[in-house]
Amino acid sequence: MFAALRVDERGTVTAEFAIVVPAVLAVLALVVAGIYLAAHRITLVSVAGEIARHEARGDVDIAQQSVAALGGRVEVARADEGALHCVTLRSRPARGPLAHVTVESRACAARTGEGDLQ
Numbered sequence: 406m407f408a409a410l411r412v413d414e415r416g417t418v419t420a421e422f423a424i425v426v427p428a429v430l431a432v433l434a435l436v437v438a439g440i441y442l443a444a445h446r447i448t449l450v451s452v453a454g455e456i457a458r459h460e461a462r463g464d465v466d467i468a469q470q471s472v473a474a475l476g477g478r479v480e481v482a483r484a485d486e487g488a489l490h491c492v493t494l495r496s497r498p499a500r501g502p503l504a505h506v507t508v509e510s511r512a513c514a515a516r517t518g519e520g521d522l523q
Contacts, residue, residue, distance in 0.1 A: 445496065
């Protein structure tokens with residue numbers, strides 16, 4: 406009786422499939438989440454540079470439009486460091502498990518004004 410049970414391998418593929426599929430789905434979810442976070446970071450890098458340049462040359466209205474285009478989930482911090490105007494954008498791009506991940510980008514631009522041109 407026991408010998409007949411050892412020879413019969415029906416169901417082993419189903420058991421292996423039941424173990425492998427959740428692991429593959431978890432890895433796939435991590436890859437997609439990583440791509441999503443990287444894309445969000447690239448957006449923040451681009452917009453932080455744009456905002457820093459606009460504010461450094463005095464185009465505050467255009468900079469405010471860029472901030473408004475990002476939506477309300479982005480924190481903006483500004484700092485002046487000597488001749489540089491720096492902008493830091495901080496955001497939590499997603500809900501669920503990714504809600505605990507904060508993406509941050511910082512960009513600086515040289516300030517210009519009427520007194521700088523000669």
